[in-house]
Amino acid sequence: MQARKEQLAAAVWNTIVEKGIGAVSVRTVAETAGVAVGSLRHVFPTRAELIEFSARLMIDKVSDRVAGLEPTGDERADAVETLSQFLPLDAQRRAELEVNLALIAETPALPELRGIRDDATRALRAACVRLAERVRGNTVSFEEALAGRGDQRRGATLHALADGLALHLLVDPAAEEEALAIVRAQIDTLAET
Amino acid sequence: MQARKEQLAAAVWNTIVEKGIGAVSVRTVAETAGVAVGSLRHVFPTRAELIEFSARLMIDKVSDRVAGLEPTGDERADAVETLSQFLPLDAQRRAELEVNLALIAETPALPELRGIRDDATRALRAACVRLAERVRGNTVSFEEALAGRGDQRRGATLHALADGLALHLLVDPAAEEEALAIVRAQIDTLAET
């Protein structure tokens, strides 16, 4: 059952990447998954449920990958490695990003997606804040600690930078090296100021 | 003629914002524009042309607004003002961003959009590089000048930051102040290092 669901979700992702979110219909998905429409509808009674599940599963996959990273001890390198998980540096991550974008674009039509999108954004934001804290070794000034906004803001900056770079790499994959250099520079700036 | 085209394009934008790109069909657009399908098809013989024109017109509008900004002499404030034009700080700019996102999501289905998207990205990038140059007053080190990458990279950072913040403001419009603070901080960092 769970296997069928994941198989169908994978078909959704493939369709999004190859033909766009507009081509995701019960029929196209059923066909690329190699099952009948009736079977698909037995698992996902409605199109919205199909897309909703696919979206959440994709986000969980990314979360798991990030959670599974093993710290090497070099905090700056670890931070770069973590942020790299959100950049489209290979086919897998590129597909994830495209699916994510398609989901955002589909939100007006499927309001149920809004919650999923918000969860994902919050989780990524929190991860970036933790990254900022770790890299800086908790050297927060008294005033900042009082306001409780020092690492929050640093995390937000990291977060925005990562998402922006991801977007640009999608348009121009050749800028990979530049993007990584920018991430490294930002981490270094964070650590040294 | 040109007026009709712009009227139709506006209808496309409205539909995207309210019901998502998936709801953009010749019929829905014709209806929200208050014209008959046949009339629409007289102006835009095909759905692709309709969307393509709407996309380009929207990008041109943003370009014109940015180009129309008058320098105040305070280069840092001007830079912040320019970057703010790409953040969803009001309904107008929010709509622009949503349309942009929808266009990216639709690219797999309409390859013609790729060129438009690339043009827009390049233009924004170039603007960010110019911003970086101006704020720094051309104080580039010898090595950087040799490599020709100093302000390029700074511009790319600014660009990524702006797009990332825009994305996040779309999800959480309440973070407006934080986003502006981040932009200001980045400009200051650029000017002082």
Add this chain to the structure above:
DNA sequence: CCGAAAGTAGCACAGATGTACTACCATAAG
């Protein structure tokens, strides 16, 4: 005035889409 050109509208068609409904098949509990 008038005829050509351009704009507007409507109809028709083939195909796709979401969904309801029924039928078949497996496995396992009684």
Add this chain to the structure above:
DNA sequence: CTTATGGTAGTACATCTGTGCTACTTTCGG
């Protein structure tokens, strides 16, 4: 063996989609 349960598949239908085609109206140069 029987029966119930859950997975699989196929058909049917109303609606929406893009597009081709024809007809009407307006505008305007001669």
